[in-house]
Amino acid sequence: MGRWRITVLGGVSVQHAAGTGIALPGKAQALVGYLAVQGGQAQPRDKLTAILWPGVPHQRARHNLRQLLLLVRQA
Numbered sequence: 786m787g788r789w790r791i792t793v794l795g796g797v798s799v800q801h802a803a804g805t806g807i808a809l810p811g812k813a814q815a816l817v818g819y820l821a822v823q824g825g826q827a828q829p830r831d832k833l834t835a836i837l838w839p840g841v842p843h844q845r846a847r848h849n850l851r852q853l854l855l856l857v858r859q860a
């Protein structure tokens with residue numbers, strides 16, 4: 786899998802140790818940045834959905850999170 790460098794100040798930036806960067810859309814940047822700041826601690830999905838989609842019905846927010854995680858994994 787390799788090592789990644791994640792920068793969260795001045796915008797979220799993700800780079801592989803080899804220097805290759807990956808482009809992520811806004812919500813994906815927010816998710817990766819938030820998880821990076823949490824220092825490897827597991828985060829409950831309900832907490833992530835509340836942060837990323839406040840006011841969105843629970844089922845819809847969970848679906849959005851699944852789709853976003855898929856997008857991040859593919860990137």
